[in-house]
Amino acid sequence: MNGASRVSEAELHAFVDGQLSDERALAVAVWLAEHPRDGMKVDGWRAQNDAIQRAFPTPARERMTLAFRAPESDAPLTMPATPAIEDYRARRRRRHTLSLAAAFAIGALVAGAMALGVRRVAVHSASTEPVFAEVATAADEFARRAVEAWQTYAQDPLHPVEVDASDPAGLAKWLRERTGLLRLPAIPEARLIGGRVLPAHGENAAFLLYRLASGEFVALLAEPGARNPGAFAGAGVSARAWSADGFDYALAGALPERRLESIAAGLGRPL
């Protein structure tokens, strides 16, 4: 049976690094369920990879990002998105998803092997649905908070912001000192009203409120993190989240989804 086909040492490494085809990865997962010694090796290498990731943190970006400009500047708002960097990101995402999928597959196999026998379960565990659900939640939760912040502040008729944008440089400095946000992102055809500082899991988040030429308010929530794209919609208010340069961003507003999507894309949210 294919589950018991021999697995080489090199294949075990390739499994850890997400280098196997889906079928081969599944075969290795089956093998590992039957060979706990190899399973321990694989776990050990994964722990090594994690320790290496932790031991060498990504240095902070020192120059300003091309994605955002100061509100008073005329420079076009562009996000550098070249095929090369997109490929690179896609590779990393794929690798990450695969290793999550593999981890899930192993878990399901070990549990399943006891109850049902390895062969039957292998088919069922091929589903990756729970993996994607899990990946989506953290970013969606962030998008949900942006919706809530919009509901609380954007509709306040008297004090929607703590500090208004009459002095953009002062506002930028105030937020930078509290949240680390280097630049106030600019939205074409929108006026920056001002900002707030909000609590965010022990850190500070920047809340920026804009008024579109058409009159609606949109809010941008920015806090340090890397949760990547997510979305949330409820009670007529929607949010789109993305990550760039060590910050999570979520754009929220009571706008048609397409409109919100295009403003978020203009700010650098990957399509």
Add this chain to the structure above:
Amino acid sequence: MSEERKSSPHSEALHEAAPELRRFARALVGPVATRTADALVQTATARIATSDRLPGDPLERAFGEVVRLNRRRVRERGRAPEAQEGGADPDRRDASIAAQMSTMPLDERETLLVIALSGFGYEAAGRILDLPMSSVVSRLMRARVRLEGAQTGVAPRSGHLRVVK
């Protein structure tokens, strides 16, 4: 001058990837030589950004350039002295990994970092390190065995010592 460069797709890609590139270079040269590492990155990206017409992924070429520059640096200086100075890090376990990595032979360290730290696949790693895939895999395997040995206190050169019970 520099305006022109800004607009080239290569330099945009490299700008985006700069933190990852610096992370890799810092890990490669050792814990206390961050300035050396940043200088390697600067030289590498400057070279890649001005050679738009060469084929290949500019990112891989930038990583490859860092690897080559570092190999030359190590060759010229003999064994890099910075590696020995790894200071006290608040996180013991991770610090010890960093220390173990810095005493690992260069060919194993660069292979492990390209794959485990920077997330490249084996084929891309082969292009970056200028090695056939089989060498990439065997160096990776040696690096992991060495780390395992260091963590469990088994000397890396003692072959296939295994705990049986």
